[in-house]
Amino acid sequence: MKDRYHYLKLLKERNVRLLWYSTTSNLLGDQLHEIALLWLVLQMSGSGNHVALVMLASRTPLFIVGLMGGVYSDRWNKIRTITIVNTICSVLVLTAPVLYIFNMLTVPSLVSLAAVIGIARCFGFPAYSGLIPDFVEKNRLQGLNGLLDTTKRVARSMGPAWGGTLTKIVPVAVLFVIDALSYLLSAVFVKAAKPIHVEPAEETTKTSKKSFAEDLFEVWQYIKKEKSLGLTMIGFGLYNVAYALGYWIGIPSLSKMLGNSPSAYSYLIASFGLGGLIANLTIGKWKMTNKSVVVCIGFAIVGSGFVILGTASNMYWAYAFGFCCAFGLPLMDIAMPAKIQEDTKREMIGRVFSLWRTLAEAGLTTGLLLGSFLNLANHPRVVFISAGIYAICVALVFMGLLKLRTKTPETSTERNVQ
Template sequence: MSASYSDLLKNRNYRLLFSGQLLSQLGDAIYEVGIVWLVYRMTGSPAAIGMLVLCQTVPFLVLGLIAGAFADRWNRRLTMIVTDALRGAAMLYLVLRYLAGGLTLWEVCLVAVVLTSARAFFHPSLRAVLPQIVRREELLLANSLSESAKRICKVGGMLLGGVLMAAEQVEWMLWINCISFFLSLWTVWQIALKRAERAEHAERSERSDQTIFADLLMAGKEIRKERAVTFSILLSSLGLVASAGMIKVGLPLLAGERLGGEGDTYGLLMACFSVGMFASAALMKKLARLHILTMVGIGWSVYGIMFGLLALSPQLLIACLAVGIIGCAHFLTDIPVTTIIQQKMPLGRMSSCQSIWATASFGSESIGVAIAGPVLASLSVTACFALGGGAMVALGLLPLIILRKSGQNKLDRRTCAE
């Protein structure tokens, strides 16, 4: 039976999960923009903003791996409910302190630590719950629809956050994010997973005497046993090293130095990137027939070709089109990896495996950004886009060459739709 978006939205559990995360993403996006401006208004210090960003990042570096292992031991649905409650309570504290007056930087940073720490437990639980809600052949479309819709909510939320801060409606920015967590909690509460939860309880009881690190080692072994999963994670991690820095550091330079624009030009390019990610959802149903590694390889190849086009310093319209296609290709390099983990990893270690992928992805992006700065300082922005594009095309062709030589996908004979 073929999967479709309409069938997905008829699934009550998926519809609840989808709507709850949509609201939560909208609230997060409004908050993401607003809290930075609030800190700047409170302190007038760029160093304070740096401290806020640090508090939003470090907890994931510390908890990213072990959070998934804990989520595998706990009731995942309950984990999602508790973490949403913690995030909602932290935001409620923040908004009440703001309304009372006297809100301090350390309180904002403490809330940032709580939000990021809770998210480290929430997201691997969310990705592990999805295979219990939809059929195997629906996973690719479910991930694609959820992530693309959340991307559009993020763009809209950032715009709304900017409007609210310009209108000095800080309390509305805080209230919206606070309420979105409690709405997400309510939707997760309504999801019915009783049969699956009983099976998970039995699995958790069997390994209650193991350490968390032993669980992570076992999850790593599960990943290594599935060569398609291992190769997909490795391929996408290397691609992120080559691409992340150019998107986050190189694109603003391209907008200013080569396209002759300002912040508005960069904002337009990033909007095109997000629209491209949203548009990729329309392609997923057809692309689901491809082998998983073929899809990832095509994604990185297209990514690299568009980087090459940007290296030619095109007109703004062409640059917008290229960045939009890059956004579309980005989904082909990310969503299939999440999906193949959901399809192939055992349910009892699903959260740990998703955390390993998330940590690899986050680490690769960080390395890419760290490398991009010195490289862009030494070479022209067009040369950097050309080099990065060449590396990604080569990376994308690698799995396609392997599959062609073997005559079939020996790493994974199934497609995402099977």
């Protein structure tokens, strides 16, 4: 195993360590914020519909300003953008406990808060993703993305437990304060890192003089040229239809059918989380030469796991199948960001990341709407088997398209780099 893929070896590098601190701070704060936000909504309204409304408000901005965030994160100084966005988010998060103290907090105000924070993060995420290649060598990108993905999975597993424990000790409003501090701390860590690659001033000036439409058209032309990147992004969006059906509709429905208890659902989610974490710590360290194919293999593994989950006769088999199914997740979550960072010009990374996120979110939303429209929650086996077969088909189709692409004359910038 080479040092550049070994997480502990990577953490010996100062820049990697600071970026990891920044990500960890943000992730833990986000987990507390989500718990506090949803709990307050339930406490104030007692309605699950209001909880769904808050979640929708936090995700909708990606469709509205997601691409705009990518365009401007490429134009602006990325460290300054992250600092400003995190400061704004910190202030916004602090408004919740202030309104709570003065008995002015309402469900509409929480919905508005979630939406505005979502808008701000549309500018912060592409700036952060575009910044990573400036702080580490190209051959460290896969390892760093693997490390950050592992951290994300651990935070999602431990965050709810940590938040639940804190709510027993301190008022819920304190969780908002901790989240606000985590935003500031994250910005401090990014500010402390020292870039090893500096973008030429003339490139920034050239980009800033273009119109918004010209910036988007430039990215479209670039992705048309980099066919493997464009195909992988489109495939990701199509695959996410299956993922939304299986994870957000199939898992709760199967847990209710076989276990009929909240603990059954929690343990099935935990089995997914554990499977993804174990896979990350093993497969995630392997060198991924053709990252587009690796992403497609991830689609196929998850799809196969969904099909098998649809045959589970009891919750114990469901836990085992869920654990195995999740082995495909790190292949996608590590390979896709690393491919964008490695294959994309630095001055375009923010826009490409935003386009990828928009396509991915469109797939998730389509899956949820499809599941609701067809009333699939009452048929978990049908959900898993049909979603799994669809994901496998997506994997096979796009692997075929990628293979055809390799037979055509090479026109991408990868040849020039190599």
